[in-house]
Amino acid sequence: MDSVYHQIQKNYDALSSTEQIIIDYMLNQPNVKNLKMKLIQNDLHVSAPTIVRAIKKLSYPSFTEFKYAIANTQGPANQIDSEENYETMIETFSSDFSKTIHMMEEEKLYAIANSILQSHRVFCIGMGSSVSVVNSFNRKLKNLGLWSNDYTEAAPFRDIADIATNNDCLLIFSLSGKEEQILEIAVKSKLKNVTVISITGFSNNPLQSLSDISLLTYQTPQKRKKLRSRLMLSVAAEVIFETVLLKKEGEKDDT
Incomplete structure (x- = not known):
């Protein structure tokens, strides 16, 4: 199994x-x-x-x-109440990485890659500490020659609902999947038949429910609530981008 x-x-x-x-x-x-x-x-x-x-x-x-x-x-990384030190931090990252990679479903990754490559425009969205993940992913898409822009503040989010069409897609990175500003733009975009793709932490969250395609990452529960690592979002972003490259290369071979 x-x-x-x-x-x-x-x-x-x-x-x-x-x-x-x-x-x-x-x-x-x-x-x-x-x-x-x-x-x-x-x-x-x-x-x-x-x-x-x-x-x-x-x-x-x-x-x-x-x-x-x-x-x-x-393993040891799941002993959440144990004393925090360098060794347990590395064990936690290693465990989370392994679980996140095992959660990556090939069919879903290719569906995301297809949406990105077939969309007229890609709106990369994230807030707070997810901004670095969004900025990095957006630069990579631009380097591939795709129309992509990053949106990382509440005010510019409102512009997306005015300009996005059913030929575009939203790519949202959000660990909690609960930011009100992001949920608002997701709802408005869905009403215009814009494809909504979300990458979130593993939890029951409203953004995942609103998405056409949702990818979940795993993170060991932490005592810290405000400063949570976005490392697994970065891992998911790398896997998605590599899948985009595979798909793009495959299209070249078919022509």
């Missing part, structure tokens, strides 16, 4: 919002092997059949098999 994180990425969109919350909850448990279904029921106020249904949508036949699949991927 594919990696548990690949299975989640592949089937996450098919889950209801409640089912997504259940899966998020299980992934955020530092000792998931000892997790009891009753605890999930009490904490999330959901029924046992709802939990099982969510897990079966990910192609796992039982609660026990799914939690052991998660547990088998957990």
Whole structure:
């Protein structure tokens, strides 16, 4: 069977919002092997059949098999309460990188690459500490000769709704997927049939629900809430760009 994180990425969109919350909850448990279904029921106020249904949508036949699949991927980096030091930081990055890469679904990556290459214009969007990811990705698309612009502040976001058409696409990098300004432009763009592509952290978030194509990255839960690493967004951006290059080279070979 594919990696548990690949299975989640592949089937996450098919889950209801409640089912997504259940899966998020299980992934955020530092000792998931000892997790009891009753605890999930009490904490999330959901029924046992709802939990099982969510897990079966990910192609796992039982609660026990799914939690052991998660547990088998957990290492020292999942000990969230351990003392922070250089070694644990590197272990966390290594673990998150591995999980994020395993979550990358080839079909979805090629769908994103196709949208970028076929769009008349690409609007690269992000705020806060995601700005560096957006700026870098935008420069790479420009170097390929594509029409691309980066939008990293709330005021210019409003211009997108006026100029974007159904021949364009929005490429949004947002770890939380919850910034109000970004959600507003996503809604307005959807009303104009603009393709919305989002790259977010792994969570039940409204941006993912609004997107035509959503790519999830994994990040170990951290005590810090305001200064969270965007490294996995950068990893996803690199994988997307390399897929764009593969697709573009493939088109050259066909001509």
